[in-house]
Amino acid sequence: xxxxxxxxxxxxxxxxxxxxxxxxxxxxxxxxxxxxxxxxxxxxxxxxxxxxxxxxxxxxxxxxxxxxxxxxxxxxxxxxxxxxxxxxxxxxxxxxxxxxxxxxxxxxxxxxxxxxxxxxxxxxxxxxxxxxxxxxxxxxxxxxxxxxxxxxxxxxxxxxxxxxxxxxxxxxxxxxxxxxxxxxxxxxxxxxxxxxxxxxxxxxxxxxxxxxxxxxxxxxxxxxxxxxxxxxxxxxxxxxxxxxxxxxxxxxxxxxxxxxxxxxxxxxxxxxxxxxxxxxxxxxxxxxxxxxxxxxxxxxxxxxxxxxxxxxxxxxxxxxxxxxxxxxxxxxxx
Ligand code: TRP
Numbered sequence: 445x446x447x448x449x450x451x452x453x454x455x456x457x458x459x460x461x462x463x464x465x466x467x468x469x470x471x472x473x474x475x476x477x478x479x480x481x482x483x484x485x486x487x488x489x490x491x492x493x494x495x496x497x498x499x500x501x502x503x504x505x506x507x508x509x510x511x512x513x514x515x516x517x518x519x520x521x522x523x524x525x526x527x528x529x530x531x532x533x534x535x536x537x538x539x540x541x542x543x544x545x546x547x548x549x550x551x552x553x554x555x556x557x558x559x560x561x562x563x564x565x566x567x568x569x570x571x572x573x574x575x576x577x578x579x580x581x582x583x584x585x586x587x588x589x590x591x592x593x594x595x596x597x598x599x600x601x602x603x604x605x606x607x608x609x610x611x612x613x614x615x616x617x618x619x620x621x622x623x624x625x626x627x628x629x630x631x632x633x634x635x636x637x638x639x640x641x642x643x644x645x646x647x648x649x650x651x652x653x654x655x656x657x658x659x660x661x662x663x664x665x666x667x668x669x670x671x672x673x674x675x676x677x678x679x680x681x682x683x684x685x686x687x688x689x690x691x692x693x694x695x696x697x698x699x700x701x702x703x704x705x706x707x708x709x710x711x712x713x714x715x716x717x718x719x720x721x722x723x724x725x726x727x728x729x730x731x732x733x734x735x736x737x738x739x740x741x742x743x744x745x746x747x748x749x750x751x752x753x754x755x756x757x758x759x760x761x762x763x764x765x766x767x768x769x770x771x772x773x774x775x776x777x778x
Pocket of ligand 1: 493494548549550551569570571572594625672673674675678699715
């Protein structure tokens, strides 16, 4: 009997030790995992500008010492331009306790804002954070949201159009009716164009389905076209320029990526760089910096980007001084 008790005691002790050892082993990696913060990135849809911003965010995090997979976990979601995707993805980030979330493009940021009033939200290139009701003020956001605005240097852009098209009178502005970002900029152009000697004609589309038709009509009524940061058009630049090139009308976009996709020229914000700035603000939020008191970051100086391939196709001469300047400080597409 004594022997039996000794055996049971020994057995229990063994089980106890085994349990302690295994649970100890289990606990270790779990604790380590919890220390790596998660950043949820929600991108509205794919187009070259937003893809560059996404890339830039990862670079910005790296610049601040957060290597993906080691110091930070990234949960990246692309909503493919679907509102219900944006809602469920935002809610999942919050349920899964992401430490910081990022919205690329206005609808994505708005979906995140609807999902949480607590988790810090960093805006990835949102044109008008206040107008989109994401912050109370650009200098003192007040809530859980701050980030980067991509409000374009519209005056510099109109000045460039005037310089390259000295005889142009009518400027067509084309934008998607439901795109807040594009509408904000289209309105700014409407207000400023007269100062540069242009009369504006506005054209609206509701989706890529009517882009070809509206762009064709526009091309026969205007001397040049301005396109704001319009998510729908940015995803279908080929359709727009096919219609305008056919009538030899140049397109002036607001950003570098859209010049690469067939626009003639811009003084535009570098999209990758906007992403880098966003990534740095994400890093600051991970370190505990409060969005409420962190002002919105505005990127003010654009790069001169000219597309000589397009100029040739349209029979437009870009002055040497402009090309030299673009070569030095911006980009020339040949
Ligand atoms: N500013 C846009 C928004 O708030 C997003 C955006 C950033 C964008 N860069 C762009 C759209 C370039 C079109 C082209 O929704």
